[in-house]
Amino acid sequence: MTRLDELRARRALLLARARTDRVAIAAGLERLAVPLKIADAGWNLALWLRERPAVAGVATALAAAIGARRGLRWIRFGLAAWQAWRWVHARSAQQ
Numbered sequence: 001m002t003r004l005d006e007l008r009a010r011r012a013l014l015l016a017r018a019r020t021d022r023v024a025i026a027a028g029l030e031r032l033a034v035p036l037k038i039a040d041a042g043w044n045l046a047l048w049l050r051e052r053p054a055v056a057g058v059a060t061a062l063a064a065a066i067g068a069r070r071g072l073r074w075i076r077f078g079l080a081a082w083q084a085w086r087w088v089h090a091r092s093a094q095q
Contacts, residue, residue, distance in 0.1 A: 001009075049056040063075065 059075075063072075066074065
């Protein structure tokens with residue numbers, strides 16, 4: 001076997017191993033898709049609030065003023081409203 005044939009065989013082996021590794025990595029990342037999506041949304045919210053400290057302060061003061069349990073209910077309502085607005089905005093941008 002010549003040196004060129006050895007290199008071709010090694011290349012074929014490495015390509016097969018890389019293909020197998022890509023499949024394994026993709027399977028591992030697929031399990032993390034939902035947690036990463038949630039973390040990304042949280043990070044985007046943190047960046048948004050960082051640009052608008054007044055909103056964060058008002059939300060915190062409001063939550064403290066109306067109590068934890070009731071405040072959480074309002075926060076969930078606000079989050080649902082915000083998500084609905086984003087959905088409507090995204091749908092109108094598609095058309």
